[in-house]
Amino acid sequence: MFEFDIQHQDGRARVASFTTPRGTVTTPMFMPVGTQGTVKGISPQELTEIGSQMILGNTYHLMLRPGEALVEAHGGLPGFTAYPGPFLTDSGGFQVMSLGHMRKITEEGVTFKSHLDGSLVNLTPERSVAVQEALGADVIMAFDECPPFPAERDYIERSLERTIRWLGRCLEVKSKDEQALFAIVQGGIHTDLRQKSLDLTLPFNTPGFAIGGLAVGESKEEMFPAVAFTTAGLPQTKPRYLMGVGHPEDLVAGIALGVDMFDCVYPTRTGRFGYALTDDGRLNMNSSRPRQQLEPLDAECDCYACRHYTRAYLAHLIRAEEMLGPRMLSLHNLRYLHRLVERAREAIQERRYADWAMTWAERYFKGTVPGWFQEAIQSGQAEQA
């Protein structure tokens, strides 16, 4: 039911098809985040039009409001949100840590105060799976702890061991064959702890693996070697999901290292703040410059905003605080990332990924490609062991 079929490979980068009960998706892919049951400002029809494949839902937010029972009464997230394709839900663990107040972590699970009304809530591996079964996504995530950055090495180690015990409890109670549960590899930026987490996680042989505990405050110089080490240790034959990562340069570097799935609120959040993603870097639509520019946001983009509007018009919308402004910038930014992975897939298929990535980076970084990026691309060129 969850077949992962690699079709092209170029160094460590790969193009694959991933079959889920609600449709087959092509990886590498970027997954838009629908935190509260909606990708902010964007309709399901638009998601389909811009090439979205799998949509993320957040267990923490949805269990608190509107509550998973209501989503389940709609037949799960597809019925609730009217997006007809595959979904992925996170376990709630990460957001309990970042949004819940006065959280207390024990072997049993996490107790926290809701950021909405201060009420006391428990989240355990068992409850996370139950909520995710009610939400009905195709891919669900193991309940894990994502330690903050920086954290004591010792804490990270005890935490990753507990995360393994929680993984066992998740798999114990999981009851639906039509949902794939992905395990999450932790270990921070420490190679030996990553290896330990891999050693403890791989035997569970879940249908996919996530790389957690990154993009939490460490530098890119620290993050990407950890990604490279982890993907090298993961089985070739299963999808790999780098959680919460989604700047354009992160996608291009991550794909080189063999990552298949990405998600991030970045494209919609930066769009709401008035920024547009392009091959020339991030355009600030709040500045006075675009206000007189009659060209499209991105002449190479095929999104609705780029096909219909000038920069001047979009800058006017932002300045006038018109809802259509954030809506259109969010749409464009999502399309930009979808198009970026489409181009990456094409380059992999034609076995010219490293060249394509470096050409893209020269322009994007305006001639000064950072060392961490170059190293990721180089590391990706080695055939995987």
Place this chain on the structure above:
Amino acid sequence: MFEFDIQHQDGRARVASFTTPRGTVTTPMFMPVGTQGTVKGISPQELTEIGSQMILGNTYHLMLRPGEALVEAHGGLPGFTAYPGPFLTDSGGFQVMSLGHMRKITEEGVTFKSHLDGSLVNLTPERSVAVQEALGADVIMAFDECPPFPAERDYIERSLERTIRWLGRCLEVKSKDEQALFAIVQGGIHTDLRQKSLDLTLPFNTPGFAIGGLAVGESKEEMFPAVAFTTAGLPQTKPRYLMGVGHPEDLVAGIALGVDMFDCVYPTRTGRFGYALTDDGRLNMNSSRPRQQLEPLDAECDCYACRHYTRAYLAHLIRAEEMLGPRMLSLHNLRYLHRLVERAREAIQERRYADWAMTWAERYFKGTVPGWFQEAIQSGQAEQA
């Protein structure tokens, strides 16, 4: 170029086609308001899909930001906003009165402080026409004064006389044949002043006439007799536009009295506030009731929101302050008004308008149809003199 062809008549209500340079529209029609060059939250593609025909632009807002020169550089409002159909712009007069600070009205025009930055701005009949020519709408409006309610009878009389002189100045400078300028009949709720305004306005023989100075604070009992009196005095062969009016019950009553065109921010504004228009009256989506309702907002509606979402989902979006909530309620409310006038046109064509209107009102007002509404429908049944 601006042919107005009446196709069906039932009492004073009529169905007509109105030809403009950017397309032929069918009246009666409701015109969505795109104050700042966008119908709040709604894309041009959606406007077309829900049956919008002519879109309103506001001269006051657009001259202040982004300035009419930028709109003209885009080829006018269709190029700027990407809505490919006909537009109508107001003259700026009404909003100078309601939004400008420290305004001073003289025979020459109006001086006011911009609500955006406090800068001093002049608006005269000549400047209003020049701005409207730059904005490039198909229908433009005479620069008039709309006295507040209540106002001294004497003031209304002097104001309407000046409005006539301003109308002359507008027509004097108007230079584009592809734009139709509509005159505006004033006179408040005073029958003799409405008659005086009609007597002074009609000789200008403009291609259409607007009814101004209403929906500014007077009761419906005061407003609708003034509408009835004015439409009776306007030529049968020209379109009639009741400015700033657009609650559902106002449309049904106004159409009975021979009004052809309506505009109002109401459907989008009330949508942003969480209210949905239906044949059963206005639904409050902020209340707890819809949060558990799995049926669509309006089972009889064919808009995207009603075809895809439950009330529970939409209520969740509103509660979670998600942008898709106001967007979808605005879309539904616009579609509701478009569908309402479509049903009105069908009833006129089948010569059963009064019956249809009273049946609609029985349900909408939950059995207690107000006197002013009944009187408007009755007054509409008389064949026009």
